[in-house]
Amino acid sequence: xxxxxxxxxxxxxxxxxxxxxxxxxxxxxxxxxxxxxxxxxxxxxxxxxxxxxxxxxxxxxxxxxxxxxxxxxxxxxxxxxxxxxxxxxxxxxxxxxxxxxxxxxxxxxxxxxxxxxxxxxxxxxxxxxxxxxxxxxxxxxxxxxxxxxxxxxxxxxxxxxxxxxxxxxxxxxxxxxxxxxxxxxxxxxxxxxxxxxxxxxxxxxxxxxxxxxxxxxxxxxxxxxxxxxxxxxxxxxxxxxxxxxxxxxxxxxxxxxxxxxxxxxxxxxxxxxxxxxxxxxxxxxxxxxxxxxxxxxxxxxxxxxxxxxxxx
Amino acid sequence: xxxxxxxxxxxxxxxxxxxxxxxxxxxxxxxxxxxxxxxxxxxxxxxxxxxxxxxxxxxxxxxxxxxxxxxxxxxxxxxxxxxxxxxxxxxxxxxxxxxxxxxxxxxxxxxxxxxxxxxxxxxxxxxxxxxxxxxxxxxxxxxxxxxxxxxxxxxxxxxxxxxxxxxxxxxxxxxxxxxxxxxxxxxxxxxxxxxxxxxxxxxxxxxxxxxxxxxxxxxxxxxxxxxxxxxxxxxxxxxxxxxxxxxxxxxxxxxxxxxxxxxxxxxxxxxxxxxxxxxxxxxxxxxxxxxxxxxxxxxxxxxxxxxxxxxx
Ligand SMILES: NC(=O)c1ccc[n+]([C@@H]2O[C@H](COP(=O)([O-])OP(=O)(O)OC[C@H]3O[C@@H](n4cnc5c(N)ncnc54)[C@H](OP(=O)(O)O)[C@@H]3O)[C@@H](O)[C@H]2O)c1
Ligand SMILES: NC(=O)c1ccc[n+]([C@@H]2O[C@H](COP(=O)([O-])OP(=O)(O)OC[C@H]3O[C@@H](n4cnc5c(N)ncnc54)[C@H](OP(=O)(O)O)[C@@H]3O)[C@@H](O)[C@H]2O)c1
Numbered sequence: 001x002x003x004x005x006x007x008x009x010x011x012x013x014x015x016x017x018x019x020x021x022x023x024x025x026x027x028x029x030x031x032x033x034x035x036x037x038x039x040x041x042x043x044x045x046x047x048x049x050x051x052x053x054x055x056x057x058x059x060x061x062x063x064x065x066x067x068x069x070x071x072x073x074x075x076x077x078x079x080x081x082x083x084x085x086x087x088x089x090x091x092x093x094x095x096x097x098x099x100x101x102x103x104x105x106x107x108x109x110x111x112x113x114x115x116x117x118x119x120x121x122x123x124x125x126x127x128x129x130x131x132x133x134x135x136x137x138x139x140x141x142x143x144x145x146x147x148x149x150x151x152x153x154x155x156x157x158x159x160x161x162x163x164x165x166x167x168x169x170x171x172x173x174x175x176x177x178x179x180x181x182x183x184x185x186x187x188x189x190x191x192x193x194x195x196x197x198x199x200x201x202x203x204x205x206x207x208x209x210x211x212x213x214x215x216x217x218x219x220x221x222x223x224x225x226x227x228x229x230x231x232x233x234x235x236x237x238x239x240x241x242x243x244x245x246x247x248x249x250x251x252x253x254x255x256x257x258x259x260x261x262x263x264x265x266x267x268x269x270x271x272x273x274x275x276x277x278x279x280x281x282x283x284x285x286x287x288x289x290x291x292x293x294x295x296x297x298x299x300x301x302x303x304x305x306x307x308x309x310x311x312x
Numbered sequence: 313x314x315x316x317x318x319x320x321x322x323x324x325x326x327x328x329x330x331x332x333x334x335x336x337x338x339x340x341x342x343x344x345x346x347x348x349x350x351x352x353x354x355x356x357x358x359x360x361x362x363x364x365x366x367x368x369x370x371x372x373x374x375x376x377x378x379x380x381x382x383x384x385x386x387x388x389x390x391x392x393x394x395x396x397x398x399x400x401x402x403x404x405x406x407x408x409x410x411x412x413x414x415x416x417x418x419x420x421x422x423x424x425x426x427x428x429x430x431x432x433x434x435x436x437x438x439x440x441x442x443x444x445x446x447x448x449x450x451x452x453x454x455x456x457x458x459x460x461x462x463x464x465x466x467x468x469x470x471x472x473x474x475x476x477x478x479x480x481x482x483x484x485x486x487x488x489x490x491x492x493x494x495x496x497x498x499x500x501x502x503x504x505x506x507x508x509x510x511x512x513x514x515x516x517x518x519x520x521x522x523x524x525x526x527x528x529x530x531x532x533x534x535x536x537x538x539x540x541x542x543x544x545x546x547x548x549x550x551x552x553x554x555x556x557x558x559x560x561x562x563x564x565x566x567x568x569x570x571x572x573x574x575x576x577x578x579x580x581x582x583x584x585x586x587x588x589x590x591x592x593x594x595x596x597x598x599x600x601x602x603x604x605x606x607x608x609x610x611x612x613x614x615x616x617x618x619x620x621x622x623x624x
Contacts, residue, residue, distance in 0.1 A: 129610030190533030201593040216599040221502030231597040234590035278546035281513040285543040287528040298441030
């Protein structure tokens, strides 16, 4: 195996993303040593117990000491606090990045704490599942996915390129954009879809005319796919909505406007409007399959014998 | 293999549901002979070519002649027309059923055409995928799923019990309810979720600030799961919304009301309301997994090495 990309990497937060990074780094031999920290003793014990990290530390500051790359893998609402905690312990020349699902607020909260000589390059891998915790990670999470970096103007190009190489070795393609644009894009491809999924599951559990047991039994009608999305970590998602408020509200406004028009089509029996929309939406689906961002095989809640071409 | 449950079964419509029924009937030896009809010559050729049916017929009336069980597997909007076409050819004592996603309107449109001595027992298997056509079916579609029957008051109990046995042999559990209740239940577990999925995909493709190529690239953020649902057959779904209008509008009203409250929580930074909803929705997810209506393994658009217990 060739020289590791970073002699020492520190991860703060060892949940789905942190633990997946550990697996991916080991698969690729990217880190000479992985140091870790998580809030609870329980997660710290698990992380060292199952061999995610080479050393585990009681505080974030201890974990980052001497690290060449520090990755914040905590909910976006605490990135600022953590940055403040570790600021004094960061090694000059180190790269500091994060994986948070919101970028504008993280830059606002973290940047003021970053000492001179440390390269802060915010990031966000567009890859995830609805599961969380140190045992939910796997090396393939980032394969064939995209990672967005939002380097600030004047960022050290060598540092950005090294971080880019890191994500590429983890299996991802990298795209750069501004934090503002990131937050707009994510509002439509992730945040509003999650909000809608949480909302419909809430509506379903509050109906008086349909029982919860009926909702569960007959969920294969489509509902179950929304519950999967609505099973994601509540803390992570609360923080996302609090911190990407403007883009979420703007996108939600569009969604509601469009939904009102669709509702009107249903009320007035306007089959052509419905048919046209339902035809138009298939093109995006095809694009997603061609871009390998989803498998073409039908998902119906369990595996069946037939495998579609392109699936592994 | 024991005696088939029905000597001759006729299927009108040979798409996802019709072809899956063919596979399931063959697996279980449920039919002595399967006769089929579909609208287009192309589907009829495929159906006989790949051995879905034992005989293929140019008209629906020819297909149902002498059949002991007739299953309408066409979009709900044409069930009435098809019933009128076949009425004169139905064998006395035959069971006529359907698989339509709406029940009130199908009963309204079909019942007037059913001759005396033919047992009309409407049905709806709560199982599907986003794919369609004669080659999309597979025998396991109905395994561990539910099928709802809505026998009219005074229905022949023996006929209902035989149809119940049929669906059980296809792998499903059977529940009886009124068409009105069925339509309410399906509005929340299937119809409104599909409408919302179609809507968000439409919203995404109309944004000026985010390009279509960005939406596709970064769809792994959650959006791609909605495109899967929004790839379902446009004709089938247009018919569903036109024919289950009242229950869809009522449920959609609840959804929008709840979404307005959630929007307000985002606007005012009410993290507790968000956190509480996001926690509450996990309980339904657990119920669905315990009821085997979805697999617990995380789905991220491709298979990974780890299999969860309970998956096959
Ligand atoms: N899940 C996704 O699909 C996804 C995708 C892309 C990006 N992200 C982003 O990735 C980040 C982490 O998400 P995740 O899914 O990995 O979450 P997770 O599985 O819930 O893990 C969060 C980790 O952060 C730790 N943590 C929380 N507060 C902390 C604090 N104050 N100090 C130190 N550690 C703390 C937790 O420790 P304990 O275990 O001790 O509580 C846990 O190890 C979030 O910013 C999220 O927006 C998530
Ligand atoms: N898809 C699901 O997830 C699902 C689940 C449960 C119930 N359902 C219900 O099942 C029924 C069929 O859906 P599907 O998914 O199987 O649809 P599909 O794959 O699109 O197949 C529909 C079939 O109906 C035929 N057809 C259409 N109009 C006809 C007419 N006037 N006369 C004769 N045949 C006609 C089509 O023939 P051509 O191929 O020649 O066009 C095709 O074979 C619908 O009522 C739907 O509500 C669907």
